[in-house]
Amino acid sequence: GQNIDQPTEMTATEGAIVQINCTYQTSGFNGLFWYQQHAGEAPTFLSYNVLDGLEEKGRFSSFLSRSKGYSYLLLKELQMKDSASYLCAVRDPSSGSARQLTFGSGTQLTVLP
Amino acid sequence: GAVVSQHPSRVICKSGTSVKIECRSLDFQATTMFWYRQFPKKSLMLMATSNEGSKATYEQGVEKDKFLINHASLTLSTLTVTSAHPEDSSFYICSARGRESYEQYFGPGTRLTVT
Numbered sequence: 144g145q146n147i148d149q150p151t152e153m154t155a156t157e158g159a160i161v162q163i164n165c166t167y168q169t170s171g172f173n174g175l176f177w178y179q180q181h182a183g184e185a186p187t188f189l190s191y192n193v194l195d196g197l198e199e200k201g202r203f204s205s206f207l208s209r210s211k212g213y214s215y216l217l218l219k220e221l222q223m224k225d226s227a228s229y230l231c232a233v234r235d236p237s238s239g240s241a242r243q244l245t246f247g248s249g250t251q252l253t254v255l256p
Numbered sequence: 257g258a259v260v261s262q263h264p265s266r267v268i269c270k271s272g273t274s275v276k277i278e279c280r281s282l283d284f285q286a287t288t289m290f291w292y293r294q295f296p297k298k299s300l301m302l303m304a305t306s307n308e309g310s311k312a313t314y315e316q317g318v319e320k321d322k323f324l325i326n327h328a329s330l331t332l333s334t335l336t337v338t339s340a341h342p343e344d345s346s347f348y349i350c351s352a353r354g355r356e357s358y359e360q361y362f363g364p365g366t367r368l369t370v371t
Contacts, residue, residue: 176359176360178362183347183365183367184364184365185349185362185363185364185365186300186349186362187362188359188360188361191359228297230299230300243290243302243305244290244302244360245302246299246300246302247299248298248299249298249299251297
């Protein structure tokens, strides 16, 4: 089976740093994605990790440890517009289509002024 | 990045009628398209995966006769909700992926309300 866990809600202050964790248990692994989704809109791609380590892209960074089944998304210099749901998704080739993603329940981040 | 469109963005229909939602990849060939359903404040639930020219693969619990999926070309997939009921009201999102790409590109979603 597949299990992807992330906190339901987080709150942070504008200008601060926030780390959103994601743990996963899947039969196979072929990459982990982070998406941002604003209410009523489709998810937008943030990052992709397939090897261990940190991927940095501007204010956003994503880390992966395959041995621990763990990833985090780090958001720096938070802005009000960062208030959104952040979805962790894992590609597990053993689940069927090699291109299929399984999504976590999402973390609703609220940025306060 | 690649662009995926969905039409309509919002639709209201009466119980018992059918609704068709289109998903198009505008600037790439989508060999695989995915259809998701999302309830308020919930994550995306995969409904089915479709490959161009072949029958869709439905997830467990998704009725294939109720949610008809047609992936007629490399740029178009359609989802038809047949004999809609109020409980079918939801946000439906498609995504598309090209042959050599690891990334899925999402459409803007369709808000379906069944009265």
